Amino acid sequence: MFITIETLTTNDLNVFYSLVKKENNSKNMRFNKCDNIEHAKVLLDDILQYDSVKIILDDQMIGYFTMKNSKDNLDDYSISVLIDEQYWSCGYFTQVLQMYLIQNHTRLINKNIYGYVLSHNIASIKVLLKNNFELLHIKELPDIDGTLNIYHRLIT
Numbered sequence: 265m266f267i268t269i270e271t272l273t274t275n276d277l278n279v280f281y282s283l284v285k286k287e288n289n290s291k292n293m294r295f296n297k298c299d300n301i302e303h304a305k306v307l308l309d310d311i312l313q314y315d316s317v318k319i320i321l322d323d324q325m326i327g328y329f330t331m332k333n334s335k336d337n338l339d340d341y342s343i344s345v346l347i348d349e350q351y352w353s354c355g356y357f358t359q360v361l362q363m364y365l366i367q368n369h370t371r372l373i374n375k376n377i378y379g380y381v382l383s384h385n386i387a388s389i390k391v392l393l394k395n396n397f398e399l400l401h402i403k404e405l406p407d408i409d410g411t412l413n414i415y416h417r418l419i420t
Contacts (some may be wrong), residue, residue, distance in 0.1 A: 278288040
């Protein structure tokens with residue numbers, strides 16, 4: 265099955281909350297699961313500061329993808345994705361990443377794209393490698409189990 269992407273908006277708050285309140289969905293994210301809709305709204309408002317799309321499958325939002333521009337360097341971006349766990353390992357992260365990079369190729373030429381992935385998240389690492397990202401750095405973080413792997417791709 266193929267996915268589509270559409271702009272994520274504040275109108276998506278309820279579905280967004282249904283995704284981020286599940287502990288497994290957010291276990292590889294920089295945030296813990298959202299315990300209430302107010303926390304989800306704060307998180308959504310933060311995400312909406314960046315270029316964010318919802319991932320749609322059969323007219324249902326199953327996740328979101330965000331391309332965050334760096335505050336320090338306008339040529340640097342980082343990606344973030346959350347997909348409902350029932351759709352993990354179905355190829356949807358690969359599809360959305362490829363779709364996004366194709367649709368935004370002109371804007372992203374000569375830009376650095378980074379992916380920050382926990383070392384145990386093998387599926388996301390495979391997606392990045394399949395999409396020409398290279399391991400740049402491995403960082404030890406005292407508050408997580410494992411390491412943070414930093415991947416990079418220069419869009420040409």
